[in-house]
Amino acid sequence: MASPPVVSNALVQHMARLHKQSPLFVALFDATDTTRYANPAFLSIFGLSTYAGLTWSDLMRHSYMSGVGAAIKTDDFEAWLTSTRSRRGKLPFRAFETDLTDGRWIYITETVDEQGWVLHVAFDISAMRTSERALRQARDGALRAAQTDALTGISNRAHILQQLDQRLEQLRTSGQTCGVVILDLDHFKCVNDTHGHHAGDLVLTHFARLVAGTLRREDGFGRLGGEEFMLLFPNIEAAALTLTVSRVLELVRAAAPLSDVPDFSYTCSAGVAMLKAELDAKANICNADRAAYAAKANGRDRLEWAA
Template sequence: MGRFTSQLNDETLRYLVEALDESGQAVSIYDQDDNLRYANKTYQNMFLEGYEGPFTFTEILRHGARNGVGVRIDDGDVEALIARTLPRRRSVPRKSFETDFLDGRWFWMDHTILPNGWVLTVGADITALKHNEKTLRQAHSAAVLASQTDLLTGLPNRRHIMELLDEALVASTASGSSLCVTMIDIDRFKVINDTHGHDAGDAVLRHFASVSRETLGKQESIGRMGGEEFLLILPDTSLIDAARLIEQIRQQCARGQPWNGEIVRSYSFSAGLVEAHPGDDRNTILNRADRALYAAKRQGRNRTKLGLQAGKSAESSGR
């Protein structure tokens, strides 16, 4: 078995060593001074390709770092890895951990301290399991995203935008920062559908979603509540700045131009804009925004109605 098996003279042990060589597991034994005393073929292929020594734990790690073999070192600093590893190497009688290698494989390593202070490590290839785990994770993430997304517009759906509203209210209360919320409804959407067909109506909804995403920053959120109604969440935004953003979106909607291969005619929307008050929850703030929205519609549509304190109101018209 080469230079690492000279002390294994018993015939039974030789059979065991041969079996370990064919097992696909990575097996190594280091003595109390961390000199490598045995390594099977799998371990040699993983760590010792082209290496002539010295065969110590630290020098084998350095060889791997220099030659692109062995374990993956996230920060690329092999000396820092050695400094972290050596104090823990014999800290417990047995431990298990997973590690990935530069060739893309993953191994589950069982690390055992023998009575004489030597270290036995047995590694099992779990690459296929890790790939399956990654596939399952990706499938789960895709399923979660699909459950949160409106299929037509690609925006958060009603359930998800409500969750984002709850989170924004909690964050606003904790930080004391401002939070504005807007209910938006496309004007005369039924007429668009009845006159030009549902494809035209879908194009309007997709266009509105695209324009909104392009106008808003990363911290702001917009979701489709259903039909032609949308909810806009604007953290750390004053009423004046929120109204300005809404007007930017309104101007884009009024242009009426080809978009993404679809003809999108000019359209308008009404909006009810409110600022969160202390003690607001999703129901109270949405009720105020909804009342402001319907006030905008009663007053002629194509405008933003500001829902302020009880008995007070203001509006911004797009006309």
């Protein structure tokens, strides 16, 4: 088998010069979603001269606050960010279209490698016919709706189960580990019975946003139904998974989600497992689900590992 070609410094320099001159919008983000490279065209979208230390979330927040860059149309930025992050970096490749605040319309490609780095390459498609653009925008909106839980904005059941299938395939083909966690809010029926269903919806939304804020971009988070949620943690060891889930339980325990009931608090229970390649998706979920039942049986507001 022939050896792969050696990439010389001269070739790297040529690529760097071409990226700098290119009208394409090019950016590279590492596994923590921190910008590691952005060409001048990409930076110009946001009216910035440097990308040092900026995460993707920082860029989106800058756009929203300054009115420069991505046209983010929402009255609740944090909810928008939670929902958008639930889809970001979850597939090896995806493409979508969006508009900028200056009126341009761009086509974005997102490529993710095995280490969780993301390459963005985008280009201006403003000259394409408005009627065609509207059709594609409607298509993209329908796809987002099909993947998103309407109440919480995170992945819905179908989308998180699709991610589970992908992680299971990665485990089988490349040995990439993945933790799976079932989270169930404790005594949630009492919340609805005591404070009403609107308060219950507020608690669910609060929980989704709180948990989403603790996650890496590559992690999956979805609502299975009711007060039951699933987390997926690729590339993690058991000890780190225990610490991560314990931190989530701690944050939930300390939260006050109902502004008009300041003394209200809530907790959740967690069932934790590592994906097993020899089991199918349903059996892996059952492992974590049984552990969640054990957590509830042993006093709630705790985590239990699958046997």
